[in-house]
Amino acid sequence: MNLDVAAAFLMGLAGAGHCLMMCGGLAGALGAKPALSELIIYNLGRITSYMFAGVVVGLFSQLLLSSFAPALIGLRFVAAFFLIALGCYFGGWWLGLQKLERIGRPLWRTLAPYATRLRNNNSLVSRFAAGMLWGWLPCGLVYSALSWAALSGSVSSGALYMLAFGLGTLPAMLAFGWFSGALQSILKARGFRQAMGVIMIVYGLWVATIALRQTLLMG
Numbered sequence: 001m002n003l004d005v006a007a008a009f010l011m012g013l014a015g016a017g018h019c020l021m022m023c024g025g026l027a028g029a030l031g032a033k034p035a036l037s038e039l040i041i042y043n044l045g046r047i048t049s050y051m052f053a054g055v056v057v058g059l060f061s062q063l064l065l066s067s068f069a070p071a072l073i074g075l076r077f078v079a080a081f082f083l084i085a086l087g088c089y090f091g092g093w094w095l096g097l098q099k100l101e102r103i104g105r106p107l108w109r110t111l112a113p114y115a116t117r118l119r120n121n122n123s124l125v126s127r128f129a130a131g132m133l134w135g136w137l138p139c140g141l142v143y144s145a146l147s148w149a150a151l152s153g154s155v156s157s158g159a160l161y162m163l164a165f166g167l168g169t170l171p172a173m174l175a176f177g178w179f180s181g182a183l184q185s186i187l188k189a190r191g192f193r194q195a196m197g198v199i200m201i202v203y204g205l206w207v208a209t210i211a212l213r214q215t216l217l218m219g
Contacts, residue, residue, distance in 0.1 A: 008164040045132040045135065047170075061153050078147050089197070
């Protein structure tokens with residue numbers, strides 16, 4: 001597997017506890033133990049929204065890099081910042097990403113009533129649509145993944161990165177509806193979140209180091 005795609009998947013996997021707290025509300029509204037098909041359809045809708053956002057970000061970076069190739073270094077620094085910020089967010093050491101989440105709240109306030117209405121409809125199409133809307137919930141984890149998708153420099157890769165990220169979040173979301181409470185407790189545990197935070201910080205520092213080396217080589 002491509003290392004960057006693997007990193008996107010790891011980002012989603014590392015955010016398991018965060019996913020349970022941010023997206024568990026809608027998943028829980030499907031029932032204490034919803035049909036597996038309903039849970040999967042809901043999450044497919046959510047991941048589809050992530051992929052669409054990846055397409056938009058990938059297109060932007062593709063256009064930017066086609067006109068100014070050195071911008072890739074800047075995108076690496078941005079991605080490194082988000083990875084480090086995300087690690088601090090997971091660990092509870094710095095919650096700066098919450099400020100970005102506030103920016104997206106007006107859009108979410110508009111979409112939330114429709115998501116709730118669709119959630120209450122029993123059809124699979126409505127579950128999928130509700131999942132798509134829930135994919136736009138303001139989330140620092142998603143924003144960090146999008147900064148990583150921007151490094152791809154193409155529409156298809158941007159979508160692929162966000163698909164990998166979405167798949168990484170699946171274990172946590174399926175855990176909410178189908179796996180044991182003990183597993184949920186582990187995923188939400190502070191120690192688990194801090195361990196994942198350290199991994200993200202280390203990876204972010206590695207990405208920043210690459211960007212710094214590229215900057216020095218250009219100089």
